[in-house]
Amino acid sequence: MFRTEEMEINMGPQHPSTHGVLRLVLQLDGEEIRAMRPVIGYLHRGVEKLCEHRTFPMIEPLTDRLDYVAAISENLGYCGAVERLMGVQVPPRAQYIRVVLAELQRLASHLLWLGTHALDLGAMTVFFYTFREREIILDLFESFCGARLTYNSMRIGGLYEDVPRGWFDRVRHFLKIFPGRMQEYEDLLTVNRIFVGRTKGVGLLSAADAVAWGVSGPPLRASGVNYDVRKAIPYSSYEEFEFDVPLGANGDTYDRYLVRMEEMRQSCRILRQALDRMPDGEVRAKVPKYIKPPAGEVYHVVESPRGEQGFYIVATGGEMPYRMRFRAPSFVNTQALPLMCRGRLMADVVAIIGSIDIVLGDCDR
């Protein structure tokens, strides 16, 4: 009689919707996915090893290149780790400006996610709309530190410089126009029957599975687990801000979409508070010219747009770390991908990859 075989198909590393150089080996039965094996490492640069041969200030540019979509969060996490190791108290103004930068970065990163996620599902226009707003944020970053992607904007102990004159007004202007722009994306997606059909119930991840796999960030919260590093282990004076942690109920792609959309609104809320209460003063603590943290270990986590971003440093009292280790949220979240994709259709894979929002620079390090 007839004999049917499973087809093995190779998606990536050069594929339009694997968001970088992720490679997926799919076992297909028709269009249904029997098994999936993510293959990573195409962007491995050995950053952790490189760090062992750099002085502490020289490591910061390397952290830019981990999660290149949210370089500020990496800077913030790394500087925070070294500051904790050295016991440096960052001046309040620097802490607040760091929060402003980090939340703008979260907006920029989520806008990139929204655009590409919608593009993967075939909705072309949202991509151009989100990039229009992301451009404003990148212009803000450019006028702050001169770079648009890899900022290297912070220094151990604070910031390199205060923000330029009128910069906060520009942020305020952005905050004024942004809610209207968000409404445009929502009009195109949130109640769009096709979009809801493509995302609702797709890529289910239960709370127990999410915790078991160590998933963090919006995918974890979409599964209903209330864990946000900004609330759980506040850093850079996040405890002084009032914001909600949006939670999902079902842990599907649609919930992850809703959670990120709400996170953008909450980021705007944090930004407004930070701008209203911006303290005066120095932006950099007194730190020695040669940074030699005392011998010891430190593990510092921040909430990057992708999840819990951890920095583990072993110092021996010298100018360079003995060992660096990054907890990359993309790497951990990718592990849950086969679980979410099993039994789904091929078209769901791109929806699910889009919804966990991984960056391969972060994943492969």
Place this chain on the structure above:
Amino acid sequence: MIRWLVIPGIQIAVLLGVALLFILYLQLIERKILAFMQVRLAPRRVGWHGILQPIADTIKLMIKEDTVPARADRFLFTLAPIVTVAPALLALAVIPVAGEPIHVWGYAITPWVADLNIALIFLLAISSLGIYGIILGGWSSNSKYSLLGALRSSAQMISYEVPLGFALIGVMMLAGSASMVQIVEAQKAAGWWFVFPQVIGFFCYFVSAVAETNRIPFDLPEAESELVAGFHTEYSGMKFALFFMAEYTNMVIVSCIVTLAFFGGWLRPFPNVAAFDWLENGWLFLAPLVIGGFAGWLLDRRFGSGLRLMFSGGVLGALVGLGLGAGDVGGLASMRVPQLSGAFWFATKVMFFIFMYIWFRGTYPRYRYDQLMNLGWKWLIPLSIANVLATGLVMLLRGGGGA
């Protein structure tokens, strides 16, 4: 000799020339409209506002290396694009553009190549043939992505052929004919476009037709985010261009069929109401409006004044048009050129539906395979069959014939 050879030759040459040029420029139109929706600029390097871009693209595709993948079936690989594009072009033959023939030296040149009495059925039959090209192309490429795309495509097109046919049956019943010319004449006799009695039929037809032409939101066969480019992943150069051309030709044909079967073809709106006779020369009124609006829009782009100048230009143009009509300058308004006004109304309606296509592309995400099948089999097919039954019932109760 002249009647059997020269006149059809002229007709075919004009039809192919106009159609191919339009299809060539359709992609520029699409890019411009999409760009307008997506706050960006469309091509504007080649020629004024990118007006020569399609020609540059064509030249590029023609001189590109024509690769055939190793272990592909060379014969079928070459045949597939031809099989796809030929039926699409063939279907143009039965599309009438206007109602009246043009008389030259005593010969009547009809604005259609052939007025078959089975034109609608011919169109359905011929458009089904295009699937063969897609299946052959996908299979012969020897690539998994192509194969998946081709499988999707064939399943989709076969599923949607059914509601497509049923949706048109209602129109054929009302018109009592399957000839395109007869259908439009029947709409003239009935005094209204068939979209009014056949609104469900129109809905079913248009949705299925978008699916049939593999456009967003039904463009699964070439879903670039999943299947790279679907059935034409391995194609390049002119072979790819033929697939591309077939897709756009099909878009034009579908818009033509919608216009002819549901929107009165070359008839003006309210074809039998004398009060709207001035619409017969609608181009007299609309042309200044469009030109004024377009000029205003260009000035807007130049001076960054939003869309204010576009609206004022349009209003000004409309007034000029009305003045021309009311004042009957040079006898323009009372001039009756049915071929010209027919072609004008036909082109306007076709352009509207093509715009709808592009609008969909700017708005919707893509359906998933199983959702697409659900929509087709669970909604469109029952709906279109119910429409046929309801049409029959109404005609029976009314005592048959016409609407």
